[in-house]
Amino acid sequence: MGKISNQQVIQSLTLKFGDRISVPNEPFGLLTFETSVDHISEVLRSLKEDKELKFNYLTDITGIHFPEQELSMGVIYHLHSLSNNVRVRIKVFLDIKAPHIPTATSLWEGANWMERETFDFFGIIFDGHPNLLRILNVDDMTVFPMRREHPLEDPNRVDKKDYFFGR
Amino acid sequence: MTNHPVFTDNDPQKETITLNLGPTHPATHGVFQNVLEMDGERIVSGVSTIGYIHRAFEKIAEHRPFYQITPLTDRMNYCSSPINNMGWHMTVEKLLGIETPKRVDYLRVIVMELARISDHLICNGILGVDTGAFTGFLYLMEEREHIYEIYEEICGARLTTNIGRIGGFERDFNDIAFAKIKNFLIKFPPILKEFEVLFNRNRIFIERTSGVAPVDPETALNYSWSGPILRATGVDYDVRVNEPYSSYQDFDFEIPVGTSGDVYDRYIVRNEEMWQSLRIIEQALQKIEKEPKGIFHANVPEFYLPPKEEVYNNMEALIYHFKIVMGEIETPKTEVYHAVEGGNGELGFYLVNDGGRSPYRLHFRRPSFINYQMYAPMSAGMLLSDAIINMSSLNVIAGELDA
Numbered sequence: 001m002g003k004i005s006n007q008q009v010i011q012s013l014t015l016k017f018g019d020r021i022s023v024p025n026e027p028f029g030l031l032t033f034e035t036s037v038d039h040i041s042e043v044l045r046s047l048k049e050d051k052e053l054k055f056n057y058l059t060d061i062t063g064i065h066f067p068e069q070e071l072s073m074g075v076i077y078h079l080h081s082l083s084n085n086v087r088v089r090i091k092v093f094l095d096i097k098a099p100h101i102p103t104a105t106s107l108w109e110g111a112n113w114m115e116r117e118t119f120d121f122f123g124i125i126f127d128g129h130p131n132l133l134r135i136l137n138v139d140d141m142t143v144f145p146m147r148r149e150h151p152l153e154d155p156n157r158v159d160k161k162d163y164f165f166g167r
Numbered sequence: 168m169t170n171h172p173v174f175t176d177n178d179p180q181k182e183t184i185t186l187n188l189g190p191t192h193p194a195t196h197g198v199f200q201n202v203l204e205m206d207g208e209r210i211v212s213g214v215s216t217i218g219y220i221h222r223a224f225e226k227i228a229e230h231r232p233f234y235q236i237t238p239l240t241d242r243m244n245y246c247s248s249p250i251n252n253m254g255w256h257m258t259v260e261k262l263l264g265i266e267t268p269k270r271v272d273y274l275r276v277i278v279m280e281l282a283r284i285s286d287h288l289i290c291n292g293i294l295g296v297d298t299g300a301f302t303g304f305l306y307l308m309e310e311r312e313h314i315y316e317i318y319e320e321i322c323g324a325r326l327t328t329n330i331g332r333i334g335g336f337e338r339d340f341n342d343i344a345f346a347k348i349k350n351f352l353i354k355f356p357p358i359l360k361e362f363e364v365l366f367n368r369n370r371i372f373i374e375r376t377s378g379v380a381p382v383d384p385e386t387a388l389n390y391s392w393s394g395p396i397l398r399a400t401g402v403d404y405d406v407r408v409n410e411p412y413s414s415y416q417d418f419d420f421e422i423p424v425g426t427s428g429d430v431y432d433r434y435i436v437r438n439e440e441m442w443q444s445l446r447i448i449e450q451a452l453q454k455i456e457k458e459p460k461g462i463f464h465a466n467v468p469e470f471y472l473p474p475k476e477e478v479y480n481n482m483e484a485l486i487y488h489f490k491i492v493m494g495e496i497e498t499p500k501t502e503v504y505h506a507v508e509g510g511n512g513e514l515g516f517y518l519v520n521d522g523g524r525s526p527y528r529l530h531f532r533r534p535s536f537i538n539y540q541m542y543a544p545m546s547a548g549m550l551l552s553d554a555i556i557n558m559s560s561l562n563v564i565a566g567e568l569d570a
Contacts, residue, residue: 027501028261057404058391059506060515062530078504078517078532082388082402085409089504110391113540121225136218136569145226152223152230 003084004053006031012053016046032089040075040092041102047079047088048107055079055088061104061114063122065096065147073099073124094124103128121146183211186551190219194555196293197565201543208550213543217536221569228529232494233259234333234472236529241327243533244567247286247510248328249278249318254507257412258516259333260465262503267465270458271335272414273451277348278321278330279413279507280444280451284355285314286510287395287437290562294434295366297559298375303362310358313351320344334471335464345452352449356442363438373431380545380557382428390541393534394512396561399436400428406508417454418447430560469496494524511535511562535567 009031010024021043022034035043047055059078066072071093080087094101103126104111115126116135123144126132134141143150189200198219204211224239231239240251253275260267267275288311292304315325321344322330322337331337366372382392387400397404405422407415423439425432464471472491473484490496500522506515515532538561546554 028503030504032502057388059513060517060530060532062517064519064528076517078515082404082409087504108391109386109389110537110540113536114391117536136221138218145223150226152226 004081004086006086009053009086009088012050017043030087030089032091034091034093037092037094037101040090041104043090044077044079044104044107053081054083055081057082058104058108058110058114059087061111061118063118063124063146065122067148069093070095072096073122075101075118075124077104099124100127102126105129120144123147182206188213188551188554190216194297195558197563197568199558199563199565199568201546203546203551203554205551208552210546210549210551210554213546213554215539215543217539218569220565224570225529225531228526230525232524233470233526234491236526237331238327238329240531241329242566243531243570244286244510244514244535244564245326246289246564247282248326249282249330250286250507250509251514252328252330253279253413254505254509254514254516256331256333257507258503258505258518259470261505262499262501262518262520263333263467263470264499265334265465265467265470267335267413268458268462269414270455270462271464273455273458274336274340274463275331275413276415276418276451277448278318280447281314281317281348281351283508283510284441284444285311286562287441288314290510290559291362291366291434291437294376294430294556294559295372297556298372300365300369300372303365306358306362306365310351310355313347313354317344317347317351320347332464332471334467339461339463348448348452352445352452356445359438359441367435367438376430376434376556376560378427379430379553380549380560382541382545384428386541387428391537392512392541394509394538395436395440396428396433396538397512398422399425399432401426406506406513410506412505412507418450420447420450430556433560498522506532509534511564511567512538531570533567533570535563536570539563539568 006026013021020035020039024031024033047053057080059080062076064074064076073094073096075092077090078087092101101124103115113135115129116132118124119126119132120134120137121144183204183206186203186205187200188203189195190198200216201213203213228236228239237252237255240255241248243251288307292307295303318328318330319325321340322328382400384400384402387397388402393404401424403422403424408422420443423436425436468487470491473488477484478488498520500520502519504515504517506513512534513532514534517530517532518526519528521527542558542561
C-alpha cells in the first residue's frame with residue numbers, strides 16, 4: 001500500500017538504532033517495535049525528522065496496563081508517514097512505581113491532550129509536559145481508572161465477574 | 168500554548184474580563200466550556216475544559232463482548248453513528264480475519280456515505296445559523312430527516328443506529344430502503360444546490376467566514392488534525408484513499424482540498440464532499456445490481472448470530488448461538504489498529520486482544536478530541552463572534568470529544 005515497504009523502514013531503523021529497538025513484528029501489516037524509556041525521545045525525533053521516512057504525523061498516544069508484567073505500564077505511539085503512506089507503532093514499557101517518560105509535546109503540539117488523557121487514565125507521568133492535568137475525569141479524582149485493578153461494576157454484583165467474560 | 172494570565176477580580180493589574188463560554192451556551196451546540204480572558208470583544212487567551220459527558224467507554228468496552236461494543240460506538244459521533252459502527256465491525260473483522268463479500272462492502276459504503284452527508288449537513292447548516300442565516304439550516308434539516316428514514320428502514324433506529332453486525336448486516340436492505348435511497352439521490356441534489364446558491368457567493372457569509380481562523384498545513388499536521396478541516400488547509404489526507412477499507416478502491420471520487428484553511432474553506436470542502444458522497448452512493452447502487460442478490464453477511468457462523476427461528480429449529484444454529492453469547496470462541500491474541508474516515512476525520516480503533524471474550528484494551532482515536540485541542544490556542548486574538556463560528560466549523564461533537 002505504502003510507497004515504501006515495511007522492510008525499508010525496518011532496514012533504516014536497524015541501521016540507525018541497532019539494538020536500542022526490539023525486533024520489529026508486523027501484526028496486520030502494521031510495523032510494531034518496542035524501545036526503552038531512555039531512547040524514546042530520540043527514536044520519535046529521528047522518525048519525525050528523517051528525510052526519507054518522514055513520520056511527521058502523530059496519530060495517537062495511549063496507554064495500557066499489564067499487571068502481571070515486571071514493567072507493567074505501557075505507552076503506545078502510533079505514527080504515520082503521510083507522504084509515504086506507512087504507519088508504525090512504538091511501545092515503551094515502564095515500571096508502575098515510577099511511570100516516567102519524556103513528553104512528545106516538543107515534537108508535536110498535538111501530543112498535549114493525548115498525553116494528558118494517558119496521564120488521566122493510567123497515571124503515566126510525561127516529564128516536561130507543559131500542563132499535565134486531568135482532562136476527562138474530575139480534578140479531585142484520586143485513582144487512575146483504566147488500571148486493571150479498578151473494577152468497572154459494583155464489586156458486590158455476582159453477574160459481572162471477569163470469568164463470565166472469558167478471562 | 169499561549170499564556171493564560173489569571174488575575175483575581177480585585178487585582179488592580181486585571182484589565183481583562185473573565186468570561187465563561189459554556190458549558191451550556193446556546194451558541195456552542197454541545198457541552199463545551201471555554202474560560203476566556205476578554206479584552207472588550209477580543210479574546211486574549213482561553214482554556215478549554217472538557218469531559219462533561221465522559222462515559223468511560225474504554226473501560227466499559229473491556230467488560231463487553233465484541234458485539235456489545237457497537238452501541239457504545241454509536242454514542243461517540245452521534246451525527247454519523249453508522250460510520251462508527253462500521254469502523255468497529257471492520258476492526259473486529261480485521262482481527263478475526265473475516266473477508267466480507269463485495270455486496271456487503273457496497274451496502275456499507277452506501278450507509279457510511281449517507282452518514283457522512285448527514286454529518287456535513289448539520290455542520291454546514293449550523294454554520295449558517297451561527298452566521299445569522301437560519302434558512303439554509305431549515306432547508307437541510309428536512310433532508311437529514313430523509314437520511315434517518317433510510318436508516319430506520321435498514322436497522323430500525325434513527326440516531327444511535329447500532330447498524331450492522333460483525334460480518335455484515337443483521338438483515339438485507341429491503342425494497343423500500345433501496346427506493347428511499349434512490350429517491351434521496353433524486354431529491355437531495357437540487358436542495359444542496361439551492362443551499363449552495365444561498366451561501367457560496369453570499370456577500371455577508373463570505374465576509375463573515377473568509378479569513379476567519381486560517382490554519383496553515385504545518386500547524387494542522389503538528390496538531391494531528393484530520394478530516395475536512397485538515398483537507399481545508401490543503402493536505403490531501405483521506406483514509407478512504409490512503410488505506411482503502413470496505414472496497415473504497417472500487418469507487419471513482421475526488422478528495423476536495425482547500426487552500427487557506429479558514430472557515431469558508433472548511434465549509435466549501437464539506438459541501439464538495441457531500442457531492443462526492445452522492446457520486447459514491449450512485450456508483451455503489453450500480454455495483455450492487457451486478458452482485459448476486461440476497462447476500463448481506465459473510466459466512467462466519469462463529470461470530471455472526473443466526474436468525475432466531477433457526478436457533479429454535481436447527482441444532483447447529485443453536486450451538487453457535489450459545490457459543491457466541493457465552494463467549495466460548497477462540498480469538499487471536501494480537502493487536503490491531505483500524506482507521507476509517509469519520510465525519511470529522513480519522514476515527515481509529517486500537518484493539519488489544521488477549522483471546523478472551525471482550526477486548527483486553529480498546530482505545531478510540533477520536534478525531535474531535537484531537538482536533539479540538541487547537542481551539543483555545545487559535546482563539547487567542549480572535550473576536551468572540553469569530554471564535555463561535557470557528558467552533559461550529561470545527562464540527563466538534565461532544566460525545567466524541569469526551570467518549
